[in-house]
Amino acid sequence: MKFFVDTADIGEIRRALAWGILDGVTTNPSLVAKTGRRFEDVKREILALCHGPVSLEVTTEDEAEMIAQGKALAAEGPQVVVKLPLTRAGIAACKALTDLGIKTNVTLCFSANQAILAAKAGATYVSPFVGRLDDISMDGMALIEDIVQIYRNYGFTTQVLVASVRNPVHVLQAARIGADVCTVPYGILDSLFNHPLTDSGNAKFMQDWKKVPE
Secondary structure (H helix, E strand, C coil), X not given: CEEEEECCCHHHHHHHHHCCCCCEEECCHXXXXXXXXXHHHHHHHHHHHCCCCEEEECCCCCHHHHHHHHHHHHCXXXXXXXXXXXXXXXXXXXXXXXXXXXXXXXXXXXXXXXXXXXXXXXXXXXXXXXXXXHHCCCCHHHXXXXXXXXXXXXCCCCEEEEECCCCHHHHHHHHHHCCCEEEECHHHHHHCCCCHHHHHHHHHXXXXXXXXXX
16 A cells, blocks of 8 residues: 655655655645645645655636646646546546546545546546545445445556545555555654554663673
8 A cells, every 4th residue: 555645744745755655745725725835835845855646736616727727737747646626527627637648636535426437537546535524424434445346346447545534543444445545644654653562662672782791
């Protein structure tokens, strides 16, 4: 399973890349707004840092404008993945951009039927939001199971990118189900390292090493 970090914070991306386990980056307008910086500046720095897939989202609801923005974003670098909403206009734009050889990520997916539409339109990735489903007392990971099974049934090549990840358990469940990608906030990615027995065991090793004669 690939790991993407879901952030527009340059410092977080640098730290995640330093671990050597990061495959890509996903962003959205809300994450960019949190930085308080110009999108052009954020985009340029992310693309300079990350050579894996970088999802950059369109900022319009109009199909023709989505296609135009998608072409412009894709021209920024070979790692760019154009992020589109799972709307009628978004799916039409996905098909048009896919036909041009542009990579796409269809986002805000909340049902298996929507995921089928994304795959039919040739999306490179589909992003089901598991945390937001959990928030309304639905089972977000059950949706991932459904999508993975349906895609296997029909040989769809669209990759299942688990998004809106809220905790390390979501990451584990995504891996068990066989999702292609999990995009996680930096804090959750960092937390995957944590285990009290690792900490105590390492502390004991370091303590005992001091007793070894020089």
